[in-house]
Amino acid sequence: MNINKYGIPENAVITIAGTVGVGKSTMTKSLAEALNFRTSFEKVDTNPYLDKFYADFERWSFHLQIYFLAERFKEQKRMFEYGGGFIQDRSIYEDTGIFAKMHYEKGTMSEVDYHTYKSLFDAMVMTPYFPHPNLLIYLEGSLDDILARIQERGRPMEQQTSIEYWEEMHGRYERWINSFNACPVLRLNINDYDLINNEKGIDLILEKISHTLKQTI
Ligand SMILES: Nc1ncnc2c1ncn2[C@@H]1O[C@H](COP(=O)(O)OP(=O)(O)O)[C@@H](O)[C@H]1O
Ligand SMILES: Nc1ncnc2c1ncn2[C@H]1C[C@H](O)[C@@H](COP(=O)(O)O)O1
Numbered sequence: 001m002n003i004n005k006y007g008i009p010e011n012a013v014i015t016i017a018g019t020v021g022v023g024k025s026t027m028t029k030s031l032a033e034a035l036n037f038r039t040s041f042e043k044v045d046t047n048p049y050l051d052k053f054y055a056d057f058e059r060w061s062f063h064l065q066i067y068f069l070a071e072r073f074k075e076q077k078r079m080f081e082y083g084g085g086f087i088q089d090r091s092i093y094e095d096t097g098i099f100a101k102m103h104y105e106k107g108t109m110s111e112v113d114y115h116t117y118k119s120l121f122d123a124m125v126m127t128p129y130f131p132h133p134n135l136l137i138y139l140e141g142s143l144d145d146i147l148a149r150i151q152e153r154g155r156p157m158e159q160q161t162s163i164e165y166w167e168e169m170h171g172r173y174e175r176w177i178n179s180f181n182a183c184p185v186l187r188l189n190i191n192d193y194d195l196i197n198n199e200k201g202i203d204l205i206l207e208k209i210s211h212t213l214k215q216t217i
Pocket of ligand 1: 019021022023024025027149153190193195
């Protein structure tokens, strides 16, 4: 196993988790650049269901979850076929642990659809054959800071969605990460780093990643 100058294995797969707008894509880009890793991004612009979903959760939540599951599973395959060396923008675990569960429990995904989706997810992902990432970096911040970022980024479908939706998701993320155990976790608070105005902001994060990975080997 080759280790780079930061003490991070060159074949590591690191996934970035956290609520919408918290800064996953920004972190994915910065880390991949610093480590010379490949990226795996969520494709928002080409998603055929996302706009429709935000306009009518009940009608489209099952279709969207199936679409995301297929996309992320293909990406997962690609990352491991390359032999690792990837930063991934959002983990596959959030699809079921946050989104599908939330829509089912809030009544915008039917019980039968949720069970169909969940059994497919479990059969594909929650098996000993599924390679888990080496590390999940969890980005956290206050609801107000995250709402400001959603506004600043300016995707109309998200701006038009109620604050209660983001608030519900924010609370669920906190509970979800506290019981997550599929792979090692590094928690980062968005007030403790700045990747936009401070070029050196990434160095501290690389040190933390290296430290966490060493403890898990
Ligand atoms: N460290 C940061 N400091 C300030 N603003 C940030 C930071 N990271 C991301 N942002 C801003 O927050 C918004 C959402 O970031 P993004 O990376 O797209 O989030 P996500 O991928 O989690 O949805 C963007 O407008 C981005 O420029
Ligand atoms: N599994 C999902 N269900 C519903 N919506 C989802 C899911 N995964 C991502 N999304 C949405 C949330 C955002 O509007 C976009 C992109 O996410 P982001 O956190 O901005 O990268 O897709």
